[in-house]
Amino acid sequence: MSKSGDLPFSTTIEVRDRCLCLRVQRAARRLARRFDEALRPFGLTHGQFSILMALNRPAPPTIGQLADFLAMDRTTLTANLKPLHRRELVTLAVDKADKRSRLPSLTDEARALLAEAAPIWRATHDDLDAGLTDPAELRERLAEIA
Template sequence: MPAESPVPFTTTLHVRDHCLCLHMQRAARALARLFDEALRPLGLTNQQFSLLMSLNRPEPPPIGPVASLLGMDRTTLTAALKPLERRGLVAISPGDKDRRSRLLAITPEGLALLAEAVPIWQRTHDTVDARLTEIEPAKLRQALIAVS
């Protein structure tokens, strides 16, 4: 028989029912699986889609701002870029002013794949929005931005 826990089981139930972090993680994992499945025919994950989308801008950004936008550290972003770079979807080059910095650019192949992915993302996103009957999706996004 296990020793009596100094944390009562009622506390476990309270945390299960009230922990924002737990519920955010569960929701994030469920959404990630949904978008991963939708984007799978293109050979993309939802993380890769977000990464490619973050590079869809007029000028190639340095790693730091992209990592910040995606809520990643630079090392994780660098690892996430490698498969996209191998596929020819992203190009990494030295900075113009500081050769130690790295600029990230989406390639024409990456843009073409992103153009194919956007309608899939939109349909999947519309499905998720339709499920949100208790809260307006815009209000949920605002709340998530406030937390992040």
Template sequence: MHSSSLPNETVLQIRDQCLCLAAQRAARKLARRFDRLFAPLGLTNGQFSMLVALSGQWQPRLGELAEFLAMDATTMTAAAKTLEKRGLLQLTADQSDARARRPVLTEAGRVLIAQATPLWRAEHGKLHAQLAKTQASTDPKALAQLLSQLG
């Protein structure tokens, strides 16, 4: 054993008890699952989430959308530009601050979300059924509440 190596029992403790590691692993697995689901539509799960957030009445600035989706500003800008190039959203100047931009869903974006939503509903139903057989909570509000308490 190298002098800088952690004791095996510490490695196992972190592997088995670390909430951050467990959340990261679960998030990656869920992301891959929904990426596969949306692949025939040319969407990732992140793009789906962004487009859905823009499909209602809310008209956020890019920064507000980034905050909602827990993304940094640079990643949000790159993601929005990718969707803009595909014609799924349009970046418009904010009326009160021309430096700020607001992403607006295009008709093509609305059509794509309309195609993706039934896929999401079906997959989400399967996921709920699978999780209901375990001790895992299927209520996203429970996770959101936990995360808000952690800061």
């Protein structure tokens, strides 16, 4: 058995250079900060923007469907919906098929806000894409993991 202090520094370097999770997390944090800054004038974080965009559909999803789409657990999603609900950007209707369940949907105010924010999101993405060698390839590779 090795002692806890016996882990060689070379292992740290290996993790730094090889760990996909670390690289994706670092990239996600940097992207999040970039999009948070771009969406700040609308009073939205990138996470809130993503939730609202995921609700921009003809029929409201269940919380479970939305959580699956966003790769979030239901509890985290519910907590993230609360400020959007308080801000009157999201309504929560009772699901007629299951009275215990709620169906989140966008308000007219949220739809107007998304219409204003989408061009800024698009411009931020255009700037980001311009700095990447092959953004479509990156999206495809990330989709393989997601």
